[in-house]
Amino acid sequence: EGFAKELEQEASGFDLKANVVDFEDFDPDVFRKHKVVVVVVATYGEGDPTDNAVEFFRWLKDEDLEPDAFSGLQFTVMGLGNRQYVNFNSCGKQANEFLEKKGGTRIYDLGLGDDDQNIEEDFEQWKDNGLWPALRKACGKMFDQADGSPTGGLPTAEDAVAALPLRVKLSADAKGLPVDPLVQVGGADILGKWYFQAHQSAVVVERELRQVPDAPAGKSTKHLDFDVKSIPAIDWRTADNLEVLPSNPENIVEWFAKRLGAHTELDSSLAFVRAEGVERPVKKPFPAPCTVREALSLYCDLCQAPTRSAAKKLAPFIRDEKDRAAFVSLVEDRPAYQWLTGEGVRLNFQELFEFFFASAEIDLGTFLQLCPRQKNRPYTIASSSREDKKKIGICVSIVAEKLQPLSAVAADLAAKGYSAPGAAACLERLGQKAQDSRSFRGVCSQMLCSKVAVGDKLWINARPSTFRLPRKSTTPIIMVGAGTGIAPFRGFVREFTAEAGLRKKTTLIFGCTKSTEDFLYKDELDAALKGDPKILSELVTAFSREQKDKVYVQHKVRDRGADIAQQVKDGAYIYVCGAVAMGAAIRDELNLALGGGDCVGRLQAEGRFVEELW
Ligand SMILES: Cc1cc2nc3c(=O)[nH]c(=O)nc-3n(C[C@H](O)[C@H](O)[C@H](O)COP(=O)(O)OP(=O)(O)OC[C@H]3O[C@@H](n4cnc5c(N)ncnc54)[C@H](O)[C@@H]3O)c2cc1C
Ligand SMILES: Cc1cc2nc3c(=O)[nH]c(=O)nc-3n(C[C@H](O)[C@H](O)[C@H](O)COP(=O)(O)O)c2cc1C
Structure with a gap:
């Protein structure tokens, strides 16, 4: 869209x-x-x-x-x-x-x-x-511009504001806000629609799954259960997806509020009204009235640097002509902007603002309409609807990455010929810290693993996935997952338990680094192996760092190639979940085990091979 x-x-x-x-x-x-x-x-x-x-x-x-x-x-x-x-x-x-x-x-x-x-x-x-x-x-028009760029170029800040359909009104009290009947609910785009359809749900269980967690170092994996008993509109099944809306960290929200001149208004309410001259109905970009804090925390992506097209929309607000030209040339240089916002460098939105928007003047209402919307994040449901329809469980790991120090980023920018007018002031403010590597943390995973506590309410929704168990209980089931890729299989194992051990053959191949550090749901899996009847027929583990050479789930699939091929002959369903690279390696091994060619593709077409990778 x-x-x-x-x-x-x-x-x-x-x-x-x-x-x-x-x-x-x-x-x-x-x-x-x-x-x-x-x-x-x-x-x-x-x-x-x-x-x-x-x-x-x-x-x-x-x-x-x-x-x-x-x-x-x-x-x-x-x-x-x-x-x-x-x-x-x-x-x-x-x-x-x-x-x-x-x-x-x-x-x-x-x-x-x-x-x-x-x-x-x-x-x-x-x-x-x-x-x-x-x-x-x-359309019958001649094309006379050799460079292919539009006639308009960058609009002025005034024109950019004039083109916006809405204005924001603030009031200390929601009752004091104007109501514009032609400003309608529903959401202006896909994410806007999501906000209007989401439900607020309380966390009822929060449990660390690692034996040796270290959240400050980015090592934490949590199981969270959400209470959905009073949300009948959420219809879900085992191993579907739960979408969660993250909230930006408070320090980031406060920084942007201050930069937009709205820090004293964080707890004021805001409403949208149509801009002067707009006579048609306009959809709200997100649910309002809400507080300024909610608008900046929930509905604006304040962490990730904006995409090039979103960055271009903000550029007109840089008042200094030279600064603006420098930023626009950077944004128009695809590889350079990709480098600046991609792996290893990942300048975040605040850093980008500090580096390039030193002279920018942009008000809250304009920013709220031009800032990219916050995205919901999908998580594979790790609980069973057959066991308990009123609670949805997920399994989340912090996404962590080490990034270049800001001083190095500034130096590289200069070496590439780009001036970052605010960089010097930013580096000076940071002092020695500008020389240290930065720690990137994923917004949603960090929030879920380090901040959320029992009783907290989050915005969620469920959506179907392609994971469906075979109807016949005699059909063998092979599950392969590493790390949080165990999520749907924890859901399946709970489902098998709720079915009272009806499944004839179930094999889980699970991988992590060490049996003593990040063996997720170890207690539950052990119990499932011991039950009578056995809930899980077999658990195959790959602990990558417990011996000299790395051992991964794909190696276990290779070792058991003949057994897997036999199970497939017997009609087995195969499920794979976890990292994209792992999924590719598993597919290769399965194709080899099953006789070469695209055997997996054929199983997939029959609905007997299902994967969910991220
Ligand atoms: C269908 C589906 C099911 C998923 N199920 C689960 C699940 O069960 N458990 C779970 O923990 N996650 C799951 N994810 C991933 C999850 O949706 C989020 O992407 C993840 O939690 C990171 O979000 P974030 O807000 O923390 O990171 P963001 O703030 O959005 O930052 C993500 C950025 O970090 C980079 N990055 C580096 N490593 C990773 C990584 N391992 N994953 C994602 N981005 C990375 C990306 O390039 C991206 O730019 C699933 C994703 C999909 C599409
Ligand atoms: C559950 C799921 C299933 C998907 N299936 C396919 C697929 O079969 N083929 C494909 O090319 N992309 C597939 N994708 C990738 C999306 O098409 C891709 O992310 C695209 O950017 C979505 O565009 P949108 O963000 O505008 O909706 C899938 C993504 C998800 C999350």
């Missing part, structure tokens, strides 16, 4: 008129009448469209649709997917194929965004390879 909106905004700079239509509101007759359509479509599940696009694809592939249904329609497609999935971008590919098959004219090549690498870059590249000239030609 963000990509589609970006195209809509850029179109006017190329003297084109565009409007974004949500697939949910798609109308076959209107669709066909368009001169040019740019389809931006994601792939989810196992090569499936998102919920809002299901109807569109049903219609597109309907055999009764006339062979020339799209004659006169010019189109191009940008698919959003992830190469880790077998059905990479299948929806984008299908849209591309069927629109042409039924008479449409492709005016520009299919784009395939890969979320495993850098989907934003893929999108930018797809655009830059000639999308706008192709669209202008399709």
